[in-house]
Amino acid sequence: MTKHSFYHLQRQPLEAALPKLLESVYGAGLRAVVQVSSPERVKDLNKLLWTYDPGGFLPHGTKSDGEAADQPIYLTTANENPNGASVLVLVDGADALDVSAYDRCLYMFDGNDPAALEAARERWRRCAEGTAKMSYWQQSAQGGWQEKASANADENSQ
Secondary structure, rough: OOOOEEEEEEOOOOOHHHHHHHHHHOOOOOOOEEEEOOOOHHHHHHHHHOOOOOOOOOOEEOHHHHHHHHEEEEEEEEEOOOOOEEEEEOOOOOOOOOOOOOOOEEEEEOOHHHHHHHHHHHHHHHHHOEEEEEEEEOOOOOOOEEEEEEEEOOOOOO
């Protein structure tokens, strides 16, 4: 069953937080699909992931790069999983119709945007109606993440 994690951006914009989160995913040996709301946003995030750290490298690609199955991190606007990812990251209000193909679904939302905040609350309510395991993470003053809430978790799970 997919675990849903909600990441409440408050202190840093998505452009600062997403690369760090993807570094953690990639560092754990996992593949990710990042689903965004528009083709322009795919282009922007593609450029960001190439340039955010001059001394680092975070392998990723888009449809225009080809060889989607070989991309550890794949940026898209579509509900697709061409790289066999176990992690789905939804940003900018993107919404996946079905997340059952993933072990984890990460919702990143801007806490300074009332519409994004309300959409995240609605997603939380929808997930809570079922048996999905959920967690809510809030940015710390240093830009890290602190778990603030969880629901439907097994007592013995971490």
